[in-house]
Every structure is written in C-alpha cells, then in structure tokens.
Amino acid sequence: MTGQLGIPTARRRYITVCALFWLPLGLSLAPLILLLTQRGMTMTAISGLFAAHSLTAAALELPTGGMADVLGRRAVLMAAGLLNMTALALIGLGSAPWLLALGMVLMGAGRALSSGPAEAWYVDTVHADSGPDSDLRPGLAGGSAATSAALAAGTLLGGALPWLLGVGPDLGARLGEASSGLVLPLSVPLLLGAAVEIAFVLYVLTSLPEPPRQAAALGDVLRGIPATVAGGLRLGGRDAPVRRVFLGAGAAGSALVVIELLMPGRAAAHAGASESGAVLFAALACAGFVCSAVGSRLAPPAARTAGSGERVVMVSLGAGAGGLFLLAATAASTGTGALALSVVGYVLVYLGLGSAGPNQNDILHRRVTSAGRATALSVQSLALQLVGALTGLVVGALRPGPVPWLLGGAVLLAGSLLWLRRSGPAPSAPEPTPPQPLAATPGES
Known part of the structure; x- marks a missing residue:
C-alpha cells in the first residue's frame, strides 16, 4: 500500500x-x-x-486523466x-517540417499523460x-x-550548451558533419533531455508503489472516455x-505562452545572435x-497569514x-x-504564478475525491493548454510590440478578479468508493 511509505518519503x-x-x-x-x-x-x-x-x-487531457485513475498512476507516468x-529526439535531430510537427504532437501527448498522475499519487499517499x-x-x-528549480537548472544548462559549442567553430562543424547537418549546437540540449527521460522512467518504475487496482481492460477504459470527458466538463x-481553479489555470496558460513565444526573440534581438540570445534567454x-520556486515556497505561509488561500491566489495572479503590463x-x-x-x-509574473499554484491545487484537492483526482488535474491542465494554444495562435498573428503582452496581462487579470468573491467551506464528507470517474461536492452556484 502507498500509505506504508510515510509522508516524508512520499514527499521526497x-x-x-x-x-x-x-x-x-x-x-x-x-x-x-x-x-x-x-x-x-517562420x-x-x-x-x-x-x-x-x-x-x-x-484533446488528450481528460482521457489520459481517466486512464491514470483506472489503470494506475505509475504506468501512465512511464508512458x-x-x-x-x-x-525530444525527433525535434533535436529532425529537419523536415513533418518530423518537427510529429515531435511537438508527441510532446503534447506526453504532457497530457503527465499532468495529474504524480500529484494524484502523492495526495493519495498522504x-x-x-x-x-x-x-x-x-x-x-x-x-x-522542485519543478521550477529543475526548469531553472535545465534552462540555464540548455542555453549555455549551444553557446559553449558555438564558441568553438571546429567543434560545431564536427557535430554537423557527423550527422549530415542534423545535429546543431542548439540540438544538443534536447538530446541530453531525451537521455534524462530514461532516468525518469526507471525512477517511476522503482519508486512509486501503488495499491492493487481492479483489473480493467484497455477497451473498457477507451469506451468510458466520453463519460469521463462529460464528467470533467460538469465538474x-x-x-x-473548482471552476475558478480551472479558469485561473487557463489564464496562467495564456501568460506563459506569451512569455515562451516572445521572450526568446526579444533576448536574441538584444544579444545580436541566436546562440548568445539563447544564453540571455536562459539566464x-x-x-x-x-x-517561481520562491513563490511556491511562500505559498503556505502566505495562505496562513492571509487566512485564506483564495486571497493569496487573487493577489498573486494580479501581481503577475x-x-x-x-x-x-x-x-x-x-x-x-x-x-x-x-x-x-518578468519577476512579478513568475513570483505571482508560483505563489498561486499550490494554493489553487490545495483548493482543488479538498473538493475532489481519489476516484477522480487525476481527472480533475487533467481538466485543470486542459484549461491551461487550451487557452494557451488559442493565445499562441493570436500572438503569432499579431504585429510585434506591446499588444501581445497586453493580451496576456488582460487574461491573467481576469483570472485574478474571479477570486474577489469568497467561497463556502471545503467539503468534509468521506470519499465514496469508485466507480465514479469524477466526484466533487457541489459548491456555490
């Protein structure tokens, strides 16, 4: 049983x-x-x-969340x-547009599979x-x-490696000749990331025990997808x-996409070259x-000081x-x-999003049950991805300048204003047993 691990071990x-x-x-x-x-x-x-x-x-968030609730957290995380x-290997090595597109689609599928199982495993264990x-x-x-720290370390290393390889032209040329031009200095961080993924899969396999689950055929899970999707949308x-948590996640997705799309070019323009621009953006x-990590660490004491995680979410998203702006x-x-x-x-955006995240998820976990926890997290990630995708398409069509940044700021401000109204107490009823794929206690209308 997962409960035998103890909270410190599970947390670690x-x-x-x-x-x-x-x-x-x-x-x-x-x-x-x-x-x-x-x-x-282009x-x-x-x-x-x-x-x-x-x-x-x-598209895959809710189905994969349902799979994690039925098939188990560990198997879905390994996938x-x-x-x-x-x-990462396809994008790092591929030059044809269809290979790059396939790599991005597979990365999206991996993101959907990962969006809830680890957190659901931890909450179930606690x-x-x-x-x-x-x-x-x-x-x-x-x-x-830890997520923010890993992203920080990875981004710094991922930005420095191409610059270090590009400093030595002979080394960069040898890399290109060795693979018929497929491996550029900018490819190396992605290939290193593919190697780290192997360590991730092995760690999940050996370190996340789960209680036995009722056997379920994959066909039964797939046939239950429409009901899972409908249940997630009803939640x-x-x-x-819970609705505010989902909408707040969408607002955060809009803000993050604006930064991810616009900051690399802004950094390269200041630096004057792609490799040095990658270093500047990495920094x-x-x-x-x-x-973001600092904001996350401050989230629990901020909630205790404010007397409500909801107040912290409102202020944090507003700061972002x-x-x-x-x-x-x-x-x-x-x-x-x-x-x-x-x-x-830039600092305000990440401090705000880092502080808002744990408090929003604490609200979410107090209002859903174990039977639908991974699915609820998938709905949250669905909102982030969907609003982020729509924002990205709009940003790509806009002229460079302040307007794309204003768009992201307006969406995030709307997410903050959702928390002006206080909510009722979290439900305290015992969790029902499956088979319901999603379960939540109704709150205010």
Missing part, C-alpha cells in the same frame, strides 16, 4: 519525480524556438507547432516519459497515511518548487471554487523559475498581470530604465 519521491520530469523540458526551453528558426521555420509556422502541441495536450524521450484532512500545501509547494459547472528563464510598456524601448522595468515585470 514526489519532489524527485517532479524534478526529473521537468528537467528535460527545461533543457529544451531556451534553444527550442531558435533551433526551429535555424531549421527554416514565426507563424512555429506558432502553429506550439498550437499543435497545446491542442494535442488539450509520458517514453513519449517525451521520443519527442490521505492513506494521515486521512483526508492532512495539510497538502507543504508537499504541493515542494513539488512546485467546474457544479462547484464554483532570464532561470531567474524566472527561481522566482501587473508584470505583463510592465513588459508591454517596455516592449518598444531599449533604455536602461525600460530594461529595469522589464526585469521587474
């Missing part, structure tokens, strides 16, 4: 899983857009690839690692050990901080706090993820919106003052 393993899963994606973050540009892709085409990733994740390994009233925020904050409709992204105000400026304001805005 959950944090390790978070770090191992997100480290490869951090490695790919700084060089990805610049690599696609070197492969001959910004419109790159926006389309990111949309393919996000829409794939959105996510294998898909990400394949995706509940089995100490009951449903256990304080989840320390572990959730630890996992969020937010019948519980107002910025690393600082952002460190701020303010950061995007500062980035919009400085989008066309190059002076020292504008650069300082840009840094402040």
Whole structure:
C-alpha cells in the first residue's frame, strides 16, 4: 500500500519525480524556438507547432486523466516519459517540417499523460497515511518548487550548451558533419533531455508503489472516455471554487505562452545572435523559475497569514498581470530604465504564478475525491493548454510590440478578479468508493 511509505518519503519521491520530469523540458526551453528558426521555420509556422502541441495536450487531457485513475498512476507516468524521450529526439535531430510537427504532437501527448498522475499519487499517499484532512500545501509547494528549480537548472544548462559549442567553430562543424547537418549546437540540449527521460522512467518504475487496482481492460477504459470527458466538463459547472481553479489555470496558460513565444526573440534581438540570445534567454528563464520556486515556497505561509488561500491566489495572479503590463510598456524601448522595468515585470509574473499554484491545487484537492483526482488535474491542465494554444495562435498573428503582452496581462487579470468573491467551506464528507470517474461536492452556484 502507498500509505506504508510515510509522508516524508512520499514527499521526497514526489519532489524527485517532479524534478526529473521537468528537467528535460527545461533543457529544451531556451534553444527550442531558435533551433526551429535555424531549421527554416517562420514565426507563424512555429506558432502553429506550439498550437499543435497545446491542442494535442488539450484533446488528450481528460482521457489520459481517466486512464491514470483506472489503470494506475505509475504506468501512465512511464508512458509520458517514453513519449517525451521520443519527442525530444525527433525535434533535436529532425529537419523536415513533418518530423518537427510529429515531435511537438508527441510532446503534447506526453504532457497530457503527465499532468495529474504524480500529484494524484502523492495526495493519495498522504490521505492513506494521515486521512483526508492532512495539510497538502507543504508537499504541493515542494513539488512546485522542485519543478521550477529543475526548469531553472535545465534552462540555464540548455542555453549555455549551444553557446559553449558555438564558441568553438571546429567543434560545431564536427557535430554537423557527423550527422549530415542534423545535429546543431542548439540540438544538443534536447538530446541530453531525451537521455534524462530514461532516468525518469526507471525512477517511476522503482519508486512509486501503488495499491492493487481492479483489473480493467484497455477497451473498457477507451469506451468510458466520453463519460469521463462529460464528467470533467460538469465538474467546474457544479462547484464554483473548482471552476475558478480551472479558469485561473487557463489564464496562467495564456501568460506563459506569451512569455515562451516572445521572450526568446526579444533576448536574441538584444544579444545580436541566436546562440548568445539563447544564453540571455536562459539566464532570464532561470531567474524566472527561481522566482517561481520562491513563490511556491511562500505559498503556505502566505495562505496562513492571509487566512485564506483564495486571497493569496487573487493577489498573486494580479501581481503577475501587473508584470505583463510592465513588459508591454517596455516592449518598444531599449533604455536602461525600460530594461529595469522589464526585469521587474518578468519577476512579478513568475513570483505571482508560483505563489498561486499550490494554493489553487490545495483548493482543488479538498473538493475532489481519489476516484477522480487525476481527472480533475487533467481538466485543470486542459484549461491551461487550451487557452494557451488559442493565445499562441493570436500572438503569432499579431504585429510585434506591446499588444501581445497586453493580451496576456488582460487574461491573467481576469483570472485574478474571479477570486474577489469568497467561497463556502471545503467539503468534509468521506470519499465514496469508485466507480465514479469524477466526484466533487457541489459548491456555490
């Protein structure tokens, strides 16, 4: 049984899983857009690839969440690692547009598979050990901080490696000649990330024990997908706090896509070259993820001080919106003052999102049951991916300047304003037994 691990061990393993899963994606973050540009892709085409990733994740979120609730957390997490390994290898080595598109689609599928199982495993373990009233925020904050730390370290390394390889032209040429031009300096971080994914799969296999589950044929799971999707869509409709969590995740997705699409080009323009631009963006992204980790660590004491996690979510998302507005105000400026304001805005975005995340998830876990926990997390990730994909398509069609930043800030501000109204107390009824794929206590209408 998972409850025999004890909370400290479960927390440590959950944090390790978070770090191992997100480290490869951090490695790919700084060089990805610049690599696609070197492969001959336009910004419109790159926006389309990111949309393919996000829409794939959105389409698979609820079905894969249901699979994790029925088939088990560990098997679904291992599948996510294998898909990400394949995706990173394809994008790192592929030059044909269809290979790059396939890699982004597989990465989206891996993201969908990973969006709930690890957290659901941790919450189930804590509940089995100490009951449903256990304080989840320390572990959730630890996992969020580990995610941010892994992204920071991966982004810094992923940005530095191409620059180090590019400094030595002979080494870069040898890399290119060895693979008929498929391996560029910007490819190396993605290939290293594919190797890390193997370690992730092995760790999940050996370190996340689960209680026996009722045998379920894959065909039965697939036939239950329509009901799972319908249940996930009904969840937010019948519980107002859960609905706000889902909408807040969508607002965060919009903000993150704006930064992911626009900051690499902004950094390259300041640096004057792709490789040095990757280093600059890596440093910025690393600082952002460190701020996110700090925000996550501050989430539990902030909730205790404010007397409500909902207040912290409102203020945090509002601070992130303010950061995007500062980035919009400085989008066309190059002076020292504008650069300082840009840094402040960037820090505010990540501090705000980092602080909001654990508090939102604590609210969510107190209102759903174990039978539907992974599915509820998938609905949350669905909102993030879907709104992010739509925002990315709009940003790709807009002219460079302040307008794309203003769009992300407005969406995040709307997500903050959702929390102005207080919610009723969290449900305390005992969790029912399956077979319901989703279960939540109705909140305010």
